[in-house]
Amino acid sequence: MEGPSERSNHTFETEAIHAGEEPDLDPGGTGDLVSPIHLSSTFAMDETGNPSHGYKYSRLGNPTREALDRRVATLSGADHAMTFASGMAAIATTCLTALESGDHVVAFDGIYGGTKVFFDEYLADHFDVTVEYVDATDPEAVADAVVPETALFWMESPTNPLLKLCDIEAIAAIADGHDVLLAVDNTFATPYFQRPLALGADVSVHSTTKYLNGHTDSIGGAIVTDDDAFADRVRFVQEYALGAMMPPFDCYLVLRGSKTLPLRMRQHEANATRVARYLSEHEKVTAVHYPGLETHPQHDLAARQMDGFGGIVSFEIDGGAAEARAFVESLDLFTLAVSLGSVESLIEHPVSMSASYVPEEERLASGITDSLIRAPIGVESADDLIADLERGLEHL
Ligand SMILES: Cc1ncc(COP(=O)(O)O)c(C=O)c1O
Known part of the structure; x- marks a missing residue:
């Protein structure tokens, strides 16, 4: 298979094994082929209080998580990936980053039930966000549901459990025309079978619990985007507001699982x-x-x-x-x-x-x-x- 994006010099198969895990061959480096699991919650500072090795505190940055973030970004053909403690944490962080009170969301009526519960029983109740569900197998239904307050299209393709699809490229064109953010849950397809950003989506999310890890032994999620400003806001929400980052041991498991x-x-x-x-x-x-x-x-x-x-x-x-x-x-x-x-x-x-x-x-x-x-x-x-x-x- 071709590389995940024009920026990648290698095929998907090669990137799945190597991206994010270049051996540390610097003097003093250990040469590990596999990313070590950095469990430290905090990192030593020099006498001026600056981080001596680039890391301060694991919520703000962790070398094992950064290795996984680079792997997921590369495989998704994206500039940025941020990994989370669950798929739901990635979904909630996307929405709480993208939306303001009073906003309107157009969502595919076939989306994952947990996302629907989050929309209906949390976003709607606590943040005055209204969500309209449409049969997004028809892109016109998405266009027809847009109102001046619409800020986000939430799509999934294929859907769970009925395997319905939406035309991501057509819906991205509608999103562009209305200045709406398009997020696609790509858990079912994975970046190997579908890359929503290349089809025009602004954000793609994953439950890494599923195929990306693939071995039933870790819960996790990821947000992927090319939008620098959105990525900065997600990182702020992750680091200073919601937390919910993927723990280092799970990062190691997903790094290992994603190779295959x-x-x-x-x-x-x-x-x-x-x-x-x-x-x-x-x-x-x-x-x-x-x-x-x-x-x-x-x-x-x-x-x-x-x-x-x-x-x-x-x-x-x-x-x-x-x-x-x-x-x-x-x-x-x-x-x-x-x-x-x-x-x-x-x-x-x-x-x-x-x-x-x-x-x-x-x-x-x-x-x-x-x-x-x-x-x-x-x-x-x-x-x-x-x-x-x-x-x-x-x-x-
Ligand atoms: C399509 C889809 N998205 C998101 C999630 C939520 O992921 P997690 O269970 O890792 O929080 C799931 C879980 O089944 C899912 O099927």
């Missing part, structure tokens, strides 16, 4: 494609949602906007909530758990798990039916995964 991001994403996608094709031919499966299938309503957009279709497949089975629950509980290799983006295959029934708090009418309107099942496909053997699904479907 290209290998893992290719395998996630190959497995997801086989699983999606298998499910779409099964008589007990009534719908399959995967952007890589030609039957996906936005398959052409996915092929144009993304470099790969990702690793998450959602599907509906013949039956209701009881059958869906029985099915997900009957599997051996797929672990019944929320989250996604790790080497292990997971499975969940949104109605009983991640979307259980969403009122029935609202979730049905957004397409989350009783029999919807979400399966983040891992990197095990696709043969074994399909055999597990086959056993489960036979018992239905």
Whole structure:
């Protein structure tokens, strides 16, 4: 694959291994190939009180976090990346940096449920910010929702759990025309399969908990941008207002995990494609949602906007909530758990798990039916995964 941006001299695969982790070959340096985990909360000053080695206090700057920030920025083809204690911390910091009381947000109606809770039960209640949800699969719906107070478009593509897409380039043009900031949650696609800034977005956010780390052992998030002024404001909010930076040990884990991001994403996608094709031919499966299938309503957009279709497949089975629950509980290799983006295959029934708090009418309107099942496909053997699904479907 090509490099993540024109600024990069290397391919994505090479940058994933080396960016941010150049060995320290200076006299007195240790030559470590792998970034040490700098756990110190504070750093020694010289007698004038100046930081003698460039660092003062770990909330304000930490060498392990800076290494990860450089890795994420390089892979995203961006000038700036800031890493956080969770994806939600990155999302909240983006919004609290971008918005003022009285502002209006236009959001994709398919966004991650946690973001929606933050918008509805925190931003709206405490900051007098109004959020309007639209079906952003149609860019005109985004344009139509703009009012003079609109300050932010909040998009996600593909969405969780229905794998809907929005046309980032078209929505970026609308944002530009109205002087609105466009933020895109790129957690599902990762920078390997999609780079929103190159498509015109101002900000891209990630839950690094998912594919960027990829091994189910760290919670984290990232904000990525080319906008120097916005990056400065984010750093101020992170360092002096909200904190919520990624701890050094987690930075090390994401530095380690992200080295294999290209290998893992290719395998996630190959497995997801086989699983999606298998499910779409099964008589007990009534719908399959995967952007890589030609039957996906936005398959052409996915092929144009993304470099790969990702690793998450959602599907509906013949039956209701009881059958869906029985099915997900009957599997051996797929672990019944929320989250996604790790080497292990997971499975969940949104109605009983991640979307259980969403009122029935609202979730049905957004397409989350009783029999919807979400399966983040891992990197095990696709043969074994399909055999597990086959056993489960036979018992239905
Ligand atoms: C698309 C998306 N964005 C953001 C988040 C929140 O990330 P975190 O759990 O790391 O706070 C999630 C979590 O599932 C997600 O799926």
